[in-house]
Amino acid sequence: MGSVGTAGTGGEGTAEERRQLINVAYRLLGSVTEAEDAVQDAYGRWYGLPRSRRAEIRVPGAWLTTVTSRICLDLLGSARARRERYVGTWLPEPLPDRAEWGRAGGGPADGADPADLIVLDESVAMAFLVVLEAMTPAERVAFVLHDVFRYPFAEIAGVLGRTPAACKQLAASARRRVGEAPAPVSSAAGRAEVLRQVREAWEAKDIAALVGLLDPAAVLTADGGGLAGAVPRPVEGGARIARYMVAVADQAPGLELLERSVNGVPGLVARRAGVVVTVAAFDVSGGRVTRIWAVRNPEKLRPWAREGRLWSAGSRAPGGS
Incomplete structure (x- = not known):
């Protein structure tokens, strides 16, 4: 199995590694709950490998990122059918600013909640996530992994099972969708x-x-x-x-x-x-x-x-x- 980039620290289940996986999965799925499930599934598959097979994997974090991305790709494919049955309009799960609620009452600092691990930048703004929802699953994976997390197309190809050139085209198509969305012009x-x-x-x-x-x-x-x-x-x-x-x-x-x-x-x-x-x-x-x-x-x-x-x-x- 191919592996995306050099994500993770190489350790098994380190905090930074899990943070990276949660951040990737939330941007791909727009759901904290589904992101957590995807990451747990990826770790389950990792520990399900024979010890000798795990020893052969040079960068466990990269392997986990690839597996998490593939799980998210499968979930995105099935999500369309689920959301057709959803009552009303489906929107991504909103995220609080951990620093703010920490000031409000000294919230936990251990990052136990997956929402605490997500970096709040322009790639998780609600407007951006709504645009991602309009993409095909393959477009979303190619765009998020390349444009947000800077993974090369040669490695994204291993996630999508397509050529690097095809992945580049998918990301370009997704980029056009983002470019067509009106940008807020306010500080x-x-x-x-x-x-x-x-x-x-x-x-x-x-x-x-x-x-x-x-x-x-x-x-x-x-x-x-x-x-x-x-x-x-x-x-x-x-x-x-x-x-x-x-x-x-x-x-x-x-x-x-x-x-x-x-x-x-x-x-x-x-x-x-x-x-x-x-x-x-x-x-x-x-x-x-x-x-x-x-x-x-x-x-x-x-x-x-x-x-x-x-x-x-x-x-x-x-x-x-």
Whole structure:
């Protein structure tokens, strides 16, 4: 079996090696849970090899990366059928900023939760992950391994079972998809300021203020997975979204809105009775919100459960009132 790059340290199950595998798998799958399962499966296959076979593998981390990537490729193939049966729109699992919740309540520093191991950069922004979802499984693997993790096509070919030239074409096709997606033109500080205003207008149920903060062509997509209430189809238009947001606030008395980092960029979190019920990621361009992705499926909010407990311990959340 071929092996991708020189990922990992060469040790069996080191923390840095596992971190690398989780980062690869999350970007390929958009799911912390599935990423963890894929990595566990890869380690299971490693330890299932005869000791003599393991001794022949020069860089165990590279072998594990290859196997993890192949497992993810298989999962991506079956995921399309599963997501056709999914209730409503499927969105990637949102990630909290570990440094922020650590400040909020001194969270664990051992990285035991897979979400803690994921590096929060532009390749895990919700907008980027949504574009990855539109790719074919082979495009996604070729693009993520090459453009994000810098693996050469000669080694990616071993994962996909294709020639290096074919893998290069797949990555180029994926790159075009990324290039076609509108890029947000707003600094982190600018995003944070817009979302502060959105939070204040939402709390005040000020439809006019919300309309002014939302692009007229804005789109809101919600993911409840059939386990939490959510609109089944995207809500289009700033005015319609503003009315929808106020209706949500009316139906959920006691809802707290918190300004938090979501997948490494400013976002909003809604908490009720100490429980995180919605995590919303935003795209901001020209001082207005252009896209909102609201994840309400509780199965996708597992990494945020600890945050809710820490905030309830008496700390003040950033942006909270």
